Amino acid sequence: MITCHVESFEERLAELQALLPLHYRELALNQDKVPLQPQYHAYIERERAGGLLFVTLRDAGELVGYFIGFIAPGLHYETCLTCTMDIFYVRQDKRAGSAGVRMFRFVETELRRRGVQRWFMGSKIHADASALFKRIGAAPVETYYSKWLGE
Amino acid sequence: MKNFQHISGGIDIMPLLLAIKRRPDLWKEDTYLRDYPQGPFAQIESIMLRFPVKGVYETEEELKNHQSTYDQHENVDYPAYRLLPEARPLVMNLMAYVGGERLGRVMINKIAPGGKIYPHADTPAHAEYYSRFHIVLQSQPGVVFRAGDEQVYMATGEVWWFDNKQEHEVINNSADDRIHMIVDIRTSR
Secondary structure, three states: OEEEEEOOOOHHHHHHHHHHHHHHHHHHOOOOOOOOOOOOOOOOHHHHHHOOOEEEEOOOOOEEEEEEEEEEOOOOOOOOOOEEEEEEEEOOHHHOOHHHHHHHHHHHHHHHHOOOOOEOOOOOOOOOHHHHHHOOOOOOOOOOOOOOOOO | OOOOOEEEEOOOOOHHHHHHOOHHHHHHHOOOHOOOOOOOOOOEEEEEEEOOOOOOOOHHHHHHHHHHHOOOOOOOOOOOHHHHHOHHHHHHHHHHOOOOEEEEEEEEEOOOHHHHHEEEEEOHHHHHHHEEEEEEOOOOOOEEEEOOEEOOOOOOOEEEEEOOOOOOEEEOOEEEEEEEEEEEEEEEE
């Protein structure tokens, strides 16, 4: 059974840290130059300030996926409470079925409950999640580019 | 949150939890909730500490007489309350903390991994009269507790109020039993 939960990032950090390397290896860019080194303290500060949403996906208690989003009024649009997705992940062996869709629908319910008006979510070109986002009624609005400038 | 209120954490529940684990027979003493026809509690086990007196009335006259004098909010101590004295200080400390005027039902409910309490709202007259509190004796991440459009995780040793007038449900998708002590308290209003 897969269930979705709003949980505390700070309290569940140890569990999250077990999944992050899987996520990194599968999806991160420039892995030969950019190690996985999250600024956990910054996430915790945002959560304590009420600006972070951490949704978990569990199977018999085990953490098998997550969504992290930042919630704040838009910098250009102070009247528009906005959720900007940071990351999401569903463990590979749990992707059969509709676990991802369920998690995003659960996130939407929670965002609506919190009064969020606009939700941004991003999809990697090399791991396209567009079908998932379109299935929950989101529309593409921007293409994001990256160029490596370091050594 | 409008349907849930975290009251306290770090409560020492271990003496009661240990006493319960040493008396597994108590889960089998009273199956009233589990066996209630088409009720939402078919997958739970309970230890009744305080509950209304349950009776069977042979004739219409007996039933009518009972209903004319019956106070539906009256609860009495059940034998398990004496067998688990570790429960009393938790209950009475909560009574004192919330300024309780009358103590209602007290029961310990266990939901095994994979078990559910199906969506339901408690009887309006009961939910209106008593406030419902949960003292968490054992829980692990993966338990869903929803009331209305809100959902929380209640950790072991925490005390919560929740609005049981709202439709609510519990799904234990954790790896261990979820054990809560439910305490109904009439508070000033």
